[in-house]
Amino acid sequence: MASNSKNLSQGANFSQGTIAVRGGLNTDDQFGSVVPVITPSTCYRYEEFATPRKFDYGRKSNPSRRLVEETVAKLEGGVDAILTNCGMSAIHLVSVALLGPNDVVVAPHDCYGGSYRLFNSLSQKGYFKTKFVDQSDPAALKEALSLKPKLVLVESPSNPLLRVVDIAEIARQAHAVGALVLVDNTFMTPILQKPLELGADIVSHSGTKFLNGHSDLLAGILVFKDQQLATDVLWWANNIGTSTSSFDSYLLLRGLRTLAARVRLQQENAQKVVEYLTNHPKIAKVFHPSIPTNLGHDIAKKQQKGFGSLLSFELVGDADVMPKFLQALNIFTLAQSLGGVESLICHPATMTHSGISAEARKTAGISDQLLRISIGLEDINDLLGDLEQALAQI
Numbered sequence: 001m002a003s004n005s006k007n008l009s010q011g012a013n014f015s016q017g018t019i020a021v022r023g024g025l026n027t028d029d030q031f032g033s034v035v036p037v038i039t040p041s042t043c044y045r046y047e048e049f050a051t052p053r054k055f056d057y058g059r060k061s062n063p064s065r066r067l068v069e070e071t072v073a074k075l076e077g078g079v080d081a082i083l084t085n086c087g088m089s090a091i092h093l094v095s096v097a098l099l100g101p102n103d104v105v106v107a108p109h110d111c112y113g114g115s116y117r118l119f120n121s122l123s124q125k126g127y128f129k130t131k132f133v134d135q136s137d138p139a140a141l142k143e144a145l146s147l148k149p150k151l152v153l154v155e156s157p158s159n160p161l162l163r164v165v166d167i168a169e170i171a172r173q174a175h176a177v178g179a180l181v182l183v184d185n186t187f188m189t190p191i192l193q194k195p196l197e198l199g200a201d202i203v204s205h206s207g208t209k210f211l212n213g214h215s216d217l218l219a220g221i222l223v224f225k226d227q228q229l230a231t232d233v234l235w236w237a238n239n240i241g242t243s244t245s246s247f248d249s250y251l252l253l254r255g256l257r258t259l260a261a262r263v264r265l266q267q268e269n270a271q272k273v274v275e276y277l278t279n280h281p282k283i284a285k286v287f288h289p290s291i292p293t294n295l296g297h298d299i300a301k302k303q304q305k306g307f308g309s310l311l312s313f314e315l316v317g318d319a320d321v322m323p324k325f326l327q328a329l330n331i332f333t334l335a336q337s338l339g340g341v342e343s344l345i346c347h348p349a350t351m352t353h354s355g356i357s358a359e360a361r362k363t364a365g366i367s368d369q370l371l372r373i374s375i376g377l378e379d380i381n382d383l384l385g386d387l388e389q390a391l392a393q394i
């Protein structure tokens with residue numbers, strides 16, 4: 001008798017919450033296990049001479065990785081995806097696959113510090129050329145696009161100032177000069193933003209963050225709008241070896257099951273923290289896309305399905321207050337990641353963005369008084385109470 005339970009590829013067009021929960025379920029034909037098995041094997045027996053099966057060697061692909069790729073491709077509305085061993089390797093893979101010594105990449109001047117360092121250092125070695133630009137400045141963007149870039153990286157909202165740029169408009173202008181558009185969607189996840197629908201060609205994620213959500217693995221993922229582009233980049237993934245382990249792939253798929261629920265509740269908590277900090281006399285400024293004065297607030301309302309759970313703020317006072325405040329916190333852990341179920345706090349100037357020169361940080365608006373928070377799933381009253389008691393100590 002046929003089984004009553006189908007897997008996602010056999011089902012109808014489900015909504016994102018359902019796709020996230022059910023990714024890879026019921027794909028085991030041997031035992032009918034509901035949760036997919038982990039396949040650690042690095043190699044796969046040939047059917048016969050010169051006849052490989054679907055998988056042949058684990059560096060290129062394997063069943064555990066493939067289930068994550070299929071699930072995230074569906075969530076982002078792409079045709080295919082490539083899972084890599086961290087977010088940086090995903091971005092590196094795109095640059096290796098697409099760019100040569102005479103090519104230009106246009107990147108945001110306030111992008112994630114690791115992406116800034118990667119593009120900057122590879123440009124210094126002559127692999128390609130990078131033009132960092134404030135993408136919210138139409139004249140600066142126009143000038144950068146006149147260099148006829150091959151790739152435009154967009155990060156919206158940006159890290160750590162949560163500035164929002166118009167993805168559809170940048171994609172339109174980039175395509176007009178023949179560039180491909182890569183959007184780093186780590187902060188929003190496909191639950192809150194769908195860059196491929198806005199015109200992007202590739203979406204990247206640090207899967208280390210919200211997609212997994214439990215701060216216990218490193219992963220990156222690229223999702224493609226076009227199959228040929230995905231196939232070309234996969235050739236490079238196999239060529240340089242960007243593979244994720246089967247066990248990490250399994251954990252990531254498990255983390256994805258709660259993605260929609262986590263994102264919603266973390267965002268709800270974040271909104272209350274934003275309201276609390278906005279009215280506090282010891283806070284000079286709060287950055288969050290929900291705030292009407294935040295750069296790109298109106299665009300955020302239009303291109304995002306929510307404002308997200310990352311925010312940053314500047315403390316009133318001099319350099320002395322920073323260590324005092326951080327030391328006084330009991331729940332917010334001083335650590336440089338985001339998107340997990342636990343709330344983290346980070347000082348960008350000495351942590352995530354320390355690889356950028358002080359001058360470049362200043363240009364991007366990242367001051368030494370700035371802190372970034374990733375709001376988790378703890379009880380909101382405990383989170384607000386922790387901030388309150390720590391602010392009372394400075």
Ligand code: PLP
Pocket residue numbers: 086087088089112114115155159184186187205206207208209218219220337
């Ligand atoms: N993109 C963004 C927006 C990030 O915040 C990060 C890491 O913090 C990365 C990419 C890099 O990801 P990973 O640390 O998994 O290499």
